[in-house]
Amino acid sequence: MKGNQYLFSDFNIGLVTGLGVGLAISLYYGLKRSGFSGSSSRGLLDNLKRMIVESKNDLKEVISEEYKMVMVVNTKLKMEKGKVASQCCHAAVGVFIKSLLKEPKKIDYWQSQGSKKIVLKAADSAQLEKLQILATEKGLSTTLIRDAGLTQIDPGSKTILGIGPDAASLINQVVGDLKLY
Structure with missing residues (x-):
């Protein structure tokens, strides 16, 4: 033709x-x-x-409402700062892609406000799992990162939970009591 x-x-x-x-x-x-x-x-x-x-x-x-993305770190693993940064990047990319596929407008809102990202502490992997369930029940995008085990920690270890980006008020219902990392 x-x-x-x-x-x-x-x-x-x-x-x-x-x-x-x-x-x-x-x-x-x-x-x-x-x-x-x-x-x-x-x-x-x-x-x-x-x-x-x-x-x-x-x-x-x-x-008009604030939007943010949150990464929750499993502090029990005692990861070095570079490892935490790397795992947070995995989580950020994971929830970004999920949100982009599920509700791209939320990405637009979040980016229009400066793409706020917050890193918080969790006691252990059990707490990460509970937070993920609660966030999912509220309709939030989540991703739970498991490490490959090539450097500092055991394979399959649950390192970071990524949540969002979404309305800060909704995310705070899930992680509002956690402390900054």
């Missing part, structure tokens, strides 16, 4: 048509819901502007 023939294939024409019809229907019902009567083009523009402002205000309300 030559270049332009694929661009205008039946599939692409159907896709573009479907998207156009869907956009038109959404716009029609959105304007109808907002009280637009269809009597003037000026009214259409005014209603579109109002809808855009309202959607921006909705976004401001959603992200």
